Amino acid sequence: xxxxxxxxxxxxxxxxxxxxxxxxxxxxxxxxxxxxxxxxxxxxxxxxxxxxxxxxxxxxxxxxxxxxxxxxxxxxxxxxxxxxxxxxxxxxxxxxxxxxxxxxxxxxxxxxxxxxxxxxxxxxxxxxxxxxxxxxxxxxxxxxxxxxxxxxxxxxxxxxxxxxxxxxxxxxxxxxxxxxxxxxxxxxxxxxxxxxxxxxxxxxxxxxxxxxxxxxxxxxxxxxxxxxxxxxxxx
Numbered sequence: 001x002x003x004x005x006x007x008x009x010x011x012x013x014x015x016x017x018x019x020x021x022x023x024x025x026x027x028x029x030x031x032x033x034x035x036x037x038x039x040x041x042x043x044x045x046x047x048x049x050x051x052x053x054x055x056x057x058x059x060x061x062x063x064x065x066x067x068x069x070x071x072x073x074x075x076x077x078x079x080x081x082x083x084x085x086x087x088x089x090x091x092x093x094x095x096x097x098x099x100x101x102x103x104x105x106x107x108x109x110x111x112x113x114x115x116x117x118x119x120x121x122x123x124x125x126x127x128x129x130x131x132x133x134x135x136x137x138x139x140x141x142x143x144x145x146x147x148x149x150x151x152x153x154x155x156x157x158x159x160x161x162x163x164x165x166x167x168x169x170x171x172x173x174x175x176x177x178x179x180x181x182x183x184x185x186x187x188x189x190x191x192x193x194x195x196x197x198x199x200x201x202x203x204x205x206x207x208x209x210x211x212x213x214x215x216x217x218x219x220x221x222x223x224x225x226x227x228x229x230x231x232x233x234x235x
Contacts, residue, residue, distance in 0.1 A: 030076045032135070032219040034095060036066035040204050040227035046105070047234035056105040058123055058154075064206060064223050065096040080135055080142045093135040095221055097208055099174070099182065101127040101152045116161040127152035127174040129182065131210055133219065144219075146210070150176030164192040166200075178211030178218075190231060198231040 042062045049055040072078065072087030085091060103125025111118040126149060133144040156170040168188045174181040183206070190200030204227045210219040 029079055030072070032078060032080075032093070032133070032221075033070060034066070034068035034093065034220070035222040036068050038064055038066035038223050038225045040064045040206070040223075040225065042227050042229040043231070044229065045232040045234070049104075053235070054107050056107060056121070056123075058101075058103045058105050058125070060101045060103075061099075062227075063096070063098045065094065066221075066223055067092070067094045069093075078135075080133075080144050083142055085135070085137045085140075085142070089137055091135055091137045093133060095134075095219075096132040097129070097206075097221065097223075098132075099127050099129040101125055101154075101172075101174070103152055103154060105154075116159055119158045119160070121156045121158070123152075123154040123156070125152045126150065127182075129174065129176070129180070129208070131208075131219070148176040148180050148210070150174035150181050166190045166192075166198075168202075180209060180211045180218075182209075183207045186227070188227075188229060190229065192233075196232050196234050198229075198233055200229045200231065202227060202229070 040062060041064075042060070044058070044060045046056050046058040049057055069090060069092045072085065072089050072091065074088045076087040078085040078091070103123035105121050105123040107119055107121040128147060128149055130147045131145065135142040135144070152172070152174045154170060154172040156168060159167045161167065166189070168186070168190065170186045170188070172182070172184045172186075185205045186202055187204075188200055188202035190198045192198050204223075204225065206221075206223045208219075208221045208223075
């Protein structure tokens with residue numbers, strides 16, 4: 001009789017363990033997927049490295065921040081640092097992204113048009129990206145701060161309508177550990193105030209992907225909105 005009771009308890013324990021294992025397997029790790037409209041701040045400086053102005057050094061600094069919300073369904077969880085957030089719940093967060101780059105650029109010969117000059121340039125270098133994420137789930141607050149160094153590249157098309165006015169279209173990207181990086185498209189209008197100082201603005205589409213180190217999840221941010229820029233062109 002005792003043996004039967006022992007066998008019954010053993011089988012109940014096995015069934016319980018199997019059920020827990022099955023239940024845990026149904027919980028999937030999802031990414032933080034934020035999309036928001038925000039404003040950007042941007043600074044850029046460039047200088048020629050040869051007399052022909054075909055080789056240039058470029059420095060860039062950009063910052064953006066925005067707020068977002070995300071719905072977690074039952075069976076989903078977010079991993080942030082060493083913590084987990086389980087659905088169903090709705091989380092709110094804000095994210096600040098700052099990145100700096102230094103790159104070596106190569107410009108093609110200017111294409112002379114009746115109304116101005118058209119120039120194409122491409123750059124290769126390195127970028128440092130700093131992420132500051134805050135996530136709120138009810139009374140709980142989570143923080144994620146990290147920085148990555150990435151390979152940086154940019155392609156830019158610049159139309160010069162006279163000595164003071166420039167219209168530019170640029171695409172930039174970076175790639176780092178775990179496929180972290182940014183993708184960015186800028187449409188910009190700048191005006192030369194005096195000497196080497198330019199001011200301008202435009203519209204930016206920015207995507208940033210940050211790959212977590214310990215699991216398959218990642219943070220994916222899509223920001224878009226106007227930006228204000230200050231540029232130093234040391235021609």
